[in-house]
Structure formats: C-alpha cells, structure tokens
Amino acid sequence: MQAPILIVAPFGQLAEDIELVIAEQFPEKKKLFRVVEADLEDARKLLEKNTSDAIKVIVSRGGTARLLASVSDLPVVRIQVSVMDVMQAVLQASDRGTVHKIGISGFDNMVYGCEEIEKILGMHFVEYVIRDEKEAEGKVQAALQEGVDVLVGDAVSVRVAKKYGLRAKVIESGKQAILQALQEAVLISRVVQQDEVKSRMLSSVINKSQDGIVAVDGDNKIILFNPEAELIFHRVRYEVMGKPLEEFCSNLTGKQLREAGEIMTDIYGKQMLVKVSFIQNGSSSFTIYTLQQVSEVQRLEQSIRKKLMAKGLTAKYHMEDVIGRSRACQNMKNKAARYALTDSTILITGESGTGKEMLVQGIHNMSQRAAGPFVAVNCAALPENLLESELFGYVDGAFTGARKGGRQGVFEMAHGGTLFLDEIGEMPISLQSRLLRVLQEREVMPLGSESIIPIDVRVIAATNQNLADMVAQGTFRQDLYYRLNILRIHMPTLSERREDIPLLARSMVRKMQKLNPQLTSLTDSAAEFLQRLPWPGNIRQLSNMIERIMLLTDGTEIDRQDVQMACEDDIEIRSLPHGVQQASPAKSAEPEEERNEGHVLRNVEEETMYRILQEEDYNYSRAAKRLGIHRTTLWRKMKKYQQR
DSSP states (O other): OOOSEEEEESSHHHHHHHHHHHHHHOTTOGGGEEEEEOOTHHHHHHHHHOOOTTOOEEEEOHHHHHHHHHHOSSOEEEOOOOHHHHHHHHHHHTTTSOOOEEEEEEOHHHHTTTHHHHHHHTOEEEEEEOSSHHHHHHHHHHHHHTTOSEEEEOHHHHHHHHHTTOEEEEOOOOHHHHHHHHHHHHHHHHHHHHHHHHHHHHHHHHHHOSSEEEEEOTTSBEEEEOHHHHHHHTOOHHHHTTSBGGGTOGGGGSHHHHHHSEEEEEETTEEEEEEEEEEEETTEEEEEEEEEEHHHHHHHHHHHHHHHHHHTOSOOOOGGGSOOOSHHHHHHHHHHHHHHTSOSOEEEEOOTTSOHHHHHHHHHHHSTTTTSOEEEEETTSSOHHHHHHHHHEEOTTSSTTOOTTOEEOHHHHTTTSEEEEETGGGSOHHHHHHHHHHHHHSEEOOBTOOOOEEOOOEEEEEESSOHHHHHHHTSSOHHHHHHHTTEEEEOOOGGGGGGGHHHHHHHHHHHTGGGSTTOOEEOHHHHHHHHHSOOTTHHHHHHHHHHHHHHHOOSSEEOHHHHHHHHTTOTTTSSOOTTOOOSSGGGOOOHHHHHHHHHHHHHHHHHHHHHHHHHTTTOHHHHHHHHTSOHHHHHHHHHHHHHO
C-alpha cells in the first residue's frame, strides 16, 4: 500500500499507540498513513526498499528519526519526548522503592533536560548519550559498573540493558506528542504535494517554451537546459549538466552581457537575442539566460503588427507626420506634445478635413500608451442602436441578431491604449449618459451582461461642432462636456495656416508619386497659386486636389496651368478668390451667372451623390471613395439635402 506519510516506530508499543491516535483523530484520512515497526539499521534498510515517489514525509522518534534524516532527502518529523514521558517511565521503573540511582540512556534528543526531573523527584540520575547503535553496548556496561539500579531510555538501550539483566523501561511517547507529529506530517505532506504540482507545471512550461532557457549556478555551471536550448547549442542536456557554460558558449559569459542585460550574438551561425536575469537566494546565486532567434522575433513582431493592423488597432501616424511651420500649426503641435505626456481626456475641435485623426494618432504614439492599442470610432457613422453595441459591446443573446459568443466593445478593445471618439457631437443624447459614467468610473458593462469590466483607456474626442452652443440648446449634456473638455486643442483651418500649403502640397506629391512616376516637383508658381485658393474642405480637399492634378498632368513638374486646369472640375473652389486669374479670359463669368451656375452645380452635386449611393446600395464608404470625399462629409451633405 502506497501512502504519502511513512511512520517508522522503533518499538511495538509506539506503533500501537500511533495506530490508535490515527483511528481516533484521522478516521477519514487513514490512507495517508503507513505504520511500520523498525529501529535504527532495520529502519534504514526498510527505507531503501520503499523508494516510491508516493512517500512525501517520514515520521519517527529518537535515534531512528535522526538516522533516517541523515540518509534520506525526505522531510523527517520527530515524535518529541517530553519531560512528562520521562517522568512516567522513571516512576513505573522505580515503583518497588529500592531504586537509588537511575540511568537515562538514549540519543541527545531524548535525554536533553533530564536534570530537571532529578530536582522534582529527588532521585539521582545519570545520563548516557549515545550516537549510534554500537555505542549502546558500552553505555549499558558503564551503567552497570556505576551501580545504576534502573535504566530508562530508547528501544535499543533498553534492549541491551535487558540482555545484561539490568532492569529497564522504554520511555514511551504520549498521545499528545504523537498527535502533534502526525498533524505536522499531514501539513508538510500537503505542502510538498502542492510544490510538486507547481514544480511539474513550471518544468512543463520551461520544456515547452519556444525560447532556449539555460540556468547556471554561482560557479557558472549549468543546472537547467531545456529542449529548445538543446536545439540551439546542438547538445543534449545530459552532456552539459554540471559543466561550465563557457565550454559551450563563451559569448554568454562576457562583461557586456552582464552590464547590458540583453545582447544579440551569433550561436552556431544563427543570430540570437539573449536576455539575462540574475537571482540571489540567500547565499546562493543563479543566472538565467533566455535565447530567441532574431528571425523568429522579427516574424512574431510582423505577425502582431499585421493582426493589429487588420483590426485597426494601431496608430500609423506620428507627430512628425503633422506638417507645418506656421505659428498656428506649431502652437497646435506644441500643445499636443505636452498633452501626450498625460493620461487626461483631450477634446479636439476644428472643421472637417483639418487632420484631427492624424494629430490624435501622433499624440498616442508619443504617449506612454504607444505600445497599447489605438481604436477609433466615428460616432456620426453609426445609428444609435449600433453605436451603443460598438462602444460597450454585448454578450451572447443580448438582442436579436447578436453575434454568437458576444462581442467586445471599443472600450474593452482599447484597454491599455487610446480610444478616439470622432464626431462626438453627433452622439445621441440617450448614449451620452452611459459614456459619462464610463469616463467617470473607468468601467464598462456590455449590453445584456450583469458583470462590470474595469478598463484603462485614455479617451480623445473630436468634433467640428460648437459643443458649448449644443449644451445651451440642450442637445449635448453639460456634465459630459465638462468631462471631455479637460485638455483642449483647436485645429486651425487651412486658410488660417496658408504658409503651410506649399509644404503640404509638395509632401503630398512625394507620397502620391506612384500615381504619376514621371512627376518630380511642384513649381513655385503652382505652389503660390494653391496657397491663394479657398480650401473649405481643408487638408482633405487639398489632398484630393493634388491627386487629381497628378493624374491630369503631363511632363515632369506641376506648374500653375496644371493647377488651374484641375480647379475647373472642383465644385467648391471653381469661383477663385480675388486676385487669382483664370487659365484664359474666355472662362471668366459675370457675378449673376456665377450665382446661377452655383445653384445648378449644387443640384448636379446632389443628383450625383444620390446616383452613386444607389449604385453602391447605399454603402456610404464605397460611395464616398468614388466621390473622392470622406464618408462623414458625404453623410453630412446628404443630411443637409434632406433638410432642404
């Protein structure tokens, strides 16, 4: 029978007492214990035969416990011998009244403190400490020569004393001492088993790790070498265990690695990224090396980036992508750079097309959350019922048509990163209260759920509307406005930063060069012409115009005439500002004709938008792409036409 607790009793009476205590105090845990009778050398031989992993702890007494502790790596719990146990043995051995001198023989853990009994009983005691079974013979003979009347002690001393005819009594352990030892053994057994489970789990993790893991002791000798390390070093663990690490890789023992904590080095022709950790445990020290193939690190990074890009959870623009030298642009960028260092909510205001999302992405990539997700949602692009589920998520079965398994909301998706709420002014007032609570409590409850999910999200909101006016009109919650309006950035229009137009235009030409590879530059006269045009659509409109110019231009550079020709097809900037000349006088128009033409063009624009929407089955994204405008702009124009 296998049991985690092996109890070795040096004599029969102790074995019986132990069985009795187990029956009385551990009736439902009898399978935990195995009781055997064996003393000293017999106990050692017994332990050699019982080498099963099932044994977690040993319980014994006196010299037997001491011997087992010296020959076994298992924890040994000693059944203590109390002063009361010794006194009881002495009184039982001296009940005839003829005893004058009493010998107490045994291992030091049994006879220690016996002088106290001498004072209590008024008898003369002689202590005989033995260290092993062979010494018992000599100690008993010495007791006889010294006139000892009775000897009390451990099992081996009593056995030898009786052989020489000396009256002797075994010091028995009381039930309380046995119970305490068994309780301690149960506790140790449980802890050992838990540690073994943790050790097996840790070993499994190390062995299945895709990284090579090598550990060395304070003498730099290998004490751990996982399967991946075997592949990296072309060695099996049995070859290297206990040997110095420098025999197999001197690159890992240099001062450079100890100081840097991480290096790239060549191991058997492969570039490896090596990280080192130092562990101090009391007087012992260990060093752990983790090795990864650089190519695998690069592959994983590319895979993660690809997945994040597929989910739209990365910010591709940085602050340096926001181009401009004008005072308005520099003030905006300086403010954004300062705000990036905080986690406070930011409200960005400005007209459509001014580049709000690019600035928001730049703020995210400059912040401490740059490694976290970046999630953007357009509050104007979704109807109220879809916007709620988009923001907060839902659980399985939350509503008819809900996706099986539920769905995370953007607040959960942005955990640890930044959430950009574009067109916040278009959010229905019924959802504004829920958004306010999320911003205040930093927790979200998905639709249909009863559990609350804590979130760590930095919120940046943007709008092209005057939220203060909306608050006055009752269409935007005042408390939400104050919650959003902690840090504020206003995006200047393109007309407020005209000196940046040449920089922006030339940058756009470089980025779009694939459209017309032969184009290499934009002339100063063309840049000046662009700078004087009205840009009601701001940077987005300028970008669309540059794209059109590049597709229409022949030659290697864009000149003023190329810009003028492209402007003839633009509804919003066809009427040029004062001082800008048309390509030819024949194309100029009288003011009244311009007003009539503008009315006709608006009708044409409306009809064109409706036609393309119908052709695209009212898919605003595809329709906006065909029209060369942003989806939000198309949505707003259609809303304006419906209200006319």
